[in-house]
Amino acid sequence: MLHHEYHRLLEALSELNPAQIEDAQTKLLDLRRKTEAISEIEARAKQGAKCPFCGDDQRQKWGRTRTKIQRYRCSGCKKTYSGRTGSAIARIHRPDLFMVALRDMLGASAPKSVRELARHLGIDKQTIWRWRMLVFSIIDSGSAAIFSGIVEADETYQRESRKGSREWVRHFADPQNVPMPARPRWEDYTTKGLKMMRGLSRWQLPILTVADRGGARRFQRLSNRKGATLERAMKPLVPSDAVLCSDGANGYASLAAKRGIEHFVVGSKAGTRVAAGCHHIQNVNSLHARYKAFIKPFCGPATKNLNGYIRWLEVRLSGMKPAEVIRAS
Numbered sequence: 001m002l003h004h005e006y007h008r009l010l011e012a013l014s015e016l017n018p019a020q021i022e023d024a025q026t027k028l029l030d031l032r033r034k035t036e037a038i039s040e041i042e043a044r045a046k047q048g049a050k051c052p053f054c055g056d057d058q059r060q061k062w063g064r065t066r067t068k069i070q071r072y073r074c075s076g077c078k079k080t081y082s083g084r085t086g087s088a089i090a091r092i093h094r095p096d097l098f099m100v101a102l103r104d105m106l107g108a109s110a111p112k113s114v115r116e117l118a119r120h121l122g123i124d125k126q127t128i129w130r131w132r133m134l135v136f137s138i139i140d141s142g143s144a145a146i147f148s149g150i151v152e153a154d155e156t157y158q159r160e161s162r163k164g165s166r167e168w169v170r171h172f173a174d175p176q177n178v179p180m181p182a183r184p185r186w187e188d189y190t191t192k193g194l195k196m197m198r199g200l201s202r203w204q205l206p207i208l209t210v211a212d213r214g215g216a217r218r219f220q221r222l223s224n225r226k227g228a229t230l231e232r233a234m235k236p237l238v239p240s241d242a243v244l245c246s247d248g249a250n251g252y253a254s255l256a257a258k259r260g261i262e263h264f265v266v267g268s269k270a271g272t273r274v275a276a277g278c279h280h281i282q283n284v285n286s287l288h289a290r291y292k293a294f295i296k297p298f299c300g301p302a303t304k305n306l307n308g309y310i311r312w313l314e315v316r317l318s319g320m321k322p323a324e325v326i327r328a329s
């Protein structure tokens with residue numbers, strides 16, 4: 001909007017009646033939500049006022065980009081840039097819709113499916129999928145949860161998935177040069193009558209979950225089910241003065257013994273679930289339940305993306321705001 005038109009609008013505002021003011025306020029709030037992403041992006045440029053190309057801090061305002069973000073021109077190298085130049089969200093055409101998708105990912109209710117969200121926003125499902133993967137890459141930096149006091153630990157499992165993998169297709173297309181993949185397709189268990197293993201097979205991937213009573217929570221993929229792997233993963237998480245509660249698996253027991261950590265072992269059967277007083281692993285068990293509920297609608301995400309999904313749940317539980325994701329990109 002042109003400068004003088006804008007001023008005329010502001011002047012006209014004083015003639016509104018109370019009902020119209022209320023109406024206009026709702027409208028403005030709605031617009032404010034739509035441009036929240038842009039406000040966040042501009043705030044980034046205001047903080048670190050340095051050229052992303054040469055690091056010069058001298059610049060002048062240089063109009064707005066097509067997505068209505070403030071553009072600057074560097075006085076040193078004469079290149080133009082905005083708050084998102086060089087960031088992970090630099091090439092998003094619709095920051096407003098991206099913000100809606102982000103709000104859906106981090107909101108209190110269960111996230112919509114990719115297709116549902118695409119239909120809702122009127123854009124292609126591939127775009128939503130790419131945005132989701134983009135958010136995964138932004139939040140990937142890993143949680144910095146620090147544990148203290150009574151620390152509970154346990155593992156949950158996720159079936160390995162090669163969803164979207166072309167390995168069998170490639171093998172059938174060129175059986176001479178492409179060897180047969182190591183793992184049968186799940187459908188082979190029914191069509192070829194392969195024997196399905198009961199319980200934990202090597203295709204069940206362990207995920208370590210740790211929680212303390214202060215609300216710190218962590219999910220971490222383990223490469224295998226060996227005690228040594230578990231011990232190595234737990235080592236940096238549990239301080240020496242903590243009290244560890246677990247199901248007594250080898251990794252936990254030997255870590256506690258080596259570091260002199262007080263260790264309470266709880267059983268899985270009714271009546272043995274609480275070792276003494278407040279020593280139980282019911283917080284991690286409820287985390288497992290939340291994990292299962294969260295992951296179920298995705299029908300077994302591809303294992304190559306599993307870390308992203310785990311981190312996504314962690315971020316949801318931590319109550320991270322969409323604006324923080326934009327700032328971290």
Ligand SMILES: [Zn+2]
Pocket residue numbers: 051052053054055056074075076077078079
């Ligand atoms: Zn520059």
